[in-house]
Amino acid sequence: MKKLFFTLFLLFSSFSLQAEIKVHQLFSKGAVLQRNQAVPVWGWAKPGSKISVSFAGQKESSQTNSTGKWMVTLKSMPASSDSRSMTISDGETTLSIDDILVGEVWLCSGQSNMDFGLGGVCRKPRNPKYQAITDFMNEEIKDINDTLFRQMTVRRELSPLNEKENIVGTWYPANQRFVKGFTAVGFNFGRELRKELNIPVGLIKCAWGGTRVEAWIPTAQYQSDNELKEYYDAEIAKLNQTLSTWDKEKVAAENKAKIEAHKIAAEKANVEGKKRPHYPRLQKNPDENNTLPSTLYNAMIAPLVPYAMKGAIWYQGEANAGFATDQYQKRFTKMIQGWRQAWDLPLDFYWCQLAQFKKPLLEPAEASTWVQIQYQQSQCMSLPNSGMAVLNDIGDAADIHPINKIDAGKRLAFWALNKSYKKEDVIHSGPTYKSHEVKANKVIITFDNTGSGLMTASKELHKAVQENSSPLKSFQICAADGAWQWAEAKIISSNQVEVSHAEISQPVEVRYAWASNPEGANLYNKEGLPTGLFKTEL
Template sequence: MKKGLLYLLVVCQMAFGHSVELRAQAALKLAPAFSDHMVLQRDQPIVIHGTAPAGEKVAVSFSGKTQSAAADDGGKWKVVFSAKRSGGPLQVRVSSGGNELLVNDVLIGDVWLCSGQSNMDFALKNAVGGKDEVAAGHFSPNIRLLKYASTAPGGNVAWDPAMLEKVNRSEVYRGEWKTADAASVAAFSAVGYYFGKQIVAETGVPIGLIQVALGGSPTESWIDSATLAQDGRFAGMLHDWRHSPQVMEWVKQRGGENTLRATSPTQRHTFMPGYNFKAGIAPFTAFPVKGVIWYQGESNVHDVALHAALFEKLVTSWRKHWNAALPFYFVQLSSIDRPHWPEFRDSQRQLALRIAGTGMAVSHDLGDSLDVHPTRKMEIGVRLAKLALHDVYGKKITASGPVLRKAYRDGQSIMLHFGSARALRTLDDKPLQGFELLTTDGRRFAADAAIHRKTISITVPPNLKVTSVLYAYQPFSRANLCNEARLPASTFSISIPKSDL
């Protein structure tokens, strides 16, 4: 009898605990994008969403109006308010079943997503001039920061069982909106911060920056698994990514080190295909944004063609998930003394020309021959901002460096004509360097190049059969061509038809 009562008591306790857990899981919540000090996207319908007990009515009050919705069977709810112009501060009030949530100090402006790997994650406090920027304390109240950061330890660390389980549940990212102050700015992406600072200075529009970046992460981890599965080009990385030749060796090695203590045969990792989309990006796809800035590629440089396919898929899939033709501005990899980087930079240049609504900030002039994390981030953020200011905000500025338009022969010279320049010059006011000639037998020669306003002339030595002109094609390059705005020209290669030379 006593055993029966004891058993019944244990069962009741377990049931009670389970019901408490279910109620906790179903409690009224807002999605991760919503917290004090947030920015809502202007000029687009304002979508406010979250979770509540299934079937429960949720009322949301915002800017003098109230909208209601019932949580669906999965506990999800959303309401939509009409678009608003920039302004604030405002308050969001959410109530359901006697519970109430308040979101204070809400601005209406433009929201930019800042994503990629370690060079986007690179904190302002570690950048050249970053400590001075923080110490000066001149932070705009119109800049708001949401660092949605991974809690999984980086580096050669074997994750403990609790972290391994958290990774399996896709619960590694955390963060909330903050105003710009010394602490929040110092820890935020240097590239993202300088981008937002420049936009605010030029437009006066409140800018919200959402940082979702993870050091070492490959491109495929930021694309949803269903999209990857629909394209046969990526089949080799989906089922056993840790042993796939399509995945960079370093990425696979780090994955093995972090999961060394795993006991589950289906253990997940933050570098695996689709992971960072599900855990870090999907929570924001119902949250309207103005556009994306992206700094990534170091973990895909081993296969230039595969990266090109992945990057194009990344852009098109994110636009599909947000149901918007998002402007997408990205950073070309810098120069460093490693193989494949010139070809990768040239591929990125071609991607910017091929994919509509994108733009590329050149960075080879800011590279470090030995360090994959160059520290001059202010210039990168400003260059990205110039692209957005020109394309999105309609500013009549020079937004990029010289862009190669055509090449032709003129006697014993090759002539290269550039756009996005009123007059060509060099970054350091020294003689032009960085041009090479590639011959039919695969040899490379430094080219004798000269500037003629918007054209470069290259003298070809007699009897030299040239197939291509290369620029900034050394892994670590000191190429110095720029335009009147001192914005550098990209790494490029261009073929010279046999009929010409």
């Protein structure tokens, strides 16, 4: 009888779990829905159930499919700061989700410089010269209580072989309790939108430090290109081969033994007053590897589709400066295209170019892998609805995680305000290379995005750029024999620079800021935005 009762209990429990109506975690308390777009809402229930969703005077219905998934689509709504509830019912059970707003939703993704929390900016910096940034940021948030500015943080997950359906995460507001958990770049981006648009803003933080672009590319994109398919197939074949011989129980037992041995050794060290031993390195399952192709897309991005949003901001590339560097433009492009195809939307997509890092050059040199990534990032701006924030004046030679996330976020916001929200009075970009002409021993370079005109200027920490009368620096010029020299350069009009060298009579190419750390690069537009690295076309 006990066995029969236990069996019936399991069957009933299984049925109850299957029948329970659920909604995707994005639709949880405090959610921000995208304005002026159709808004899909989805979840799971017993197959064949009729589901109704009510919100803001709308009521939409749907029926679960054979796997129990349901989806309804709410009609486009204007922004609203009113805290409202959404109800979801299958006729027997009703869920109520409170405190939902309608505004602008942006995905914040990439690696550690996007994952970098606001709390990291607010802590005492390792280098005292950046203390002013920490002090400024702490002052900015000391009384913050913006209930209309919110973030959902997606928990880190891996899934190299299958797309997951849901996430773990919670919406929380920009207040004293939670604000330091905001992505620092995203916070400064979102705060500019809040100031300019005066409507709710929701950020979805979905980032993982040290990750390559390959892990964020949808599997379908790998299948769309022979070269990428070959790379993907080889990586997955290696994974499957390793999994086929992996003894999970044996590894678990070995890991447990290491932990027990460490515990004993640590206790002994405490008794003897010695230094505790390092925690042992445990074996992980082969699929617990964040470098595998598509693993982060499958686990962290795919489950977000098709949540309505305006676009994405991205800060990544450091991990690719040492891996398949020459493939970055192609793979980053495929990633953006893949995300847009998944959402079936022309998502606006803005990214940070890598900031300056490492020692400055004493003499002109060929592109480092860092420069190669920076250059390929700039070439991706040919994609529609895209843009890049140049950070070559706010980095840190000694730290791959520069603390100035203030200007990084603001510069991304300028792109969004100008391009996504059509605020033409907001200058979104620094000068960008347009064309050049060789005249005798001089190269005349013409720029786009010069705003009110070109200028030389300096940038100190997070403070406003200051115009000065210094000569232009960081220009390199190449002679016909292939020898590069530091060039003389001067502004000759509101959108042109003249570049030359006294000993080069036949210049063939010019480069600007062509270094991991282009110290002294000082060409800006009068709105205070810097010129990124470029080279003239041969």
